[in-house]
Amino acid sequence: MAIDAPRKLDQAPPSKSSAQQTKSVDWLKVSLIAIVLLYLALILFIPAINVFVQAFGRGLGPFLHTFTERTFINAVRLTLIMAAISVPLNTLFGLCAAWAIARNKRFPGRALLISIIDLPFSVSPVVAGLMIVLLYGRNGWFGPFLEANNIKIIFAVPGMVLATMFVSLPFVAREVIPVLEEIGTEQEEAAKTLGATEWQTFWRVILPSIKWGVLYGVILTNARAMGEFGAVAVVSGNIVGRTQTLPLFVEEAYKQYNTPGAYTAAVLLACLAVVTMVSKALLEHRTSGRSRVGH
Numbered sequence: 001m002a003i004d005a006p007r008k009l010d011q012a013p014p015s016k017s018s019a020q021q022t023k024s025v026d027w028l029k030v031s032l033i034a035i036v037l038l039y040l041a042l043i044l045f046i047p048a049i050n051v052f053v054q055a056f057g058r059g060l061g062p063f064l065h066t067f068t069e070r071t072f073i074n075a076v077r078l079t080l081i082m083a084a085i086s087v088p089l090n091t092l093f094g095l096c097a098a099w100a101i102a103r104n105k106r107f108p109g110r111a112l113l114i115s116i117i118d119l120p121f122s123v124s125p126v127v128a129g130l131m132i133v134l135l136y137g138r139n140g141w142f143g144p145f146l147e148a149n150n151i152k153i154i155f156a157v158p159g160m161v162l163a164t165m166f167v168s169l170p171f172v173a174r175e176v177i178p179v180l181e182e183i184g185t186e187q188e189e190a191a192k193t194l195g196a197t198e199w200q201t202f203w204r205v206i207l208p209s210i211k212w213g214v215l216y217g218v219i220l221t222n223a224r225a226m227g228e229f230g231a232v233a234v235v236s237g238n239i240v241g242r243t244q245t246l247p248l249f250v251e252e253a254y255k256q257y258n259t260p261g262a263y264t265a266a267v268l269l270a271c272l273a274v275v276t277m278v279s280k281a282l283l284e285h286r287t288s289g290r291s292r293v294g295h
Helices: 005-008 018-056 060-066 070-103 110-122 125-136 141-147 159-166 168-181 185-195 198-227 228-236 247-253 259-294
Strands: none
Touching: 018 060, 018 185, 018 259, 060 070, 060 168, 060 259, 070 110, 070 168, 070 259, 110 168, 125 228, 159 168, 159 198, 159 228, 168 198, 168 247, 185 198, 228 247, 247 259
């Protein structure tokens, strides 16, 4: 009997029943979900819905009329130019940087290179625009040389491209680095053993393995490039018809009481965000499916 006493104590029922515990956990889950949904509704869903309501509130005519305005067309064209220049250049830089970081675990300046890549995440876009002005402006470091050679950077397309490239710099590199580290070097070493050149190894071995990471980074880079406001606003001067991108057009149109034009441009940018999210979700589903098949 003395031996069985501890066993009976261990089997004593808890102070709170399992049903009550399950009920409390369910209430906790419901409360957390309700808080999250309320938070998202206040800062995301309601403002986004309001943009569409305001854009189509006066009918389809004013909405479509904005697409015929010269200033709107120029803003869309300049936004596409920013993306067409900055996305390929940042993709090329991202691939080179990712290769250097992932394939060389120890080299002088590795930590510094990683910090520089992450710099746009921590620096305000307005500060980035100001840094470009301090370098290439009339009174900047390179200002006298540029002015003497009649080269215009600030308040022109080159300065806007530099600002766009800065804010969208990290995405490709940050998406490709973990992919390169995960696949390792076995396939590359096998290709070189079979006589493949560096270029053949890249195109036929490395690129197929990292293509989804590259595409994922390109999508994020493009979205950031087309939606950037702060840095571009500082270096562009927001000259209507000349240095005004689509986000700047939204601000200027709203200030000039052109609310249909402002909300139409906002809808276009919102559609870009939706396309980005859908593409991101499809790529995540595709890559997760491939990883499950691999395992």
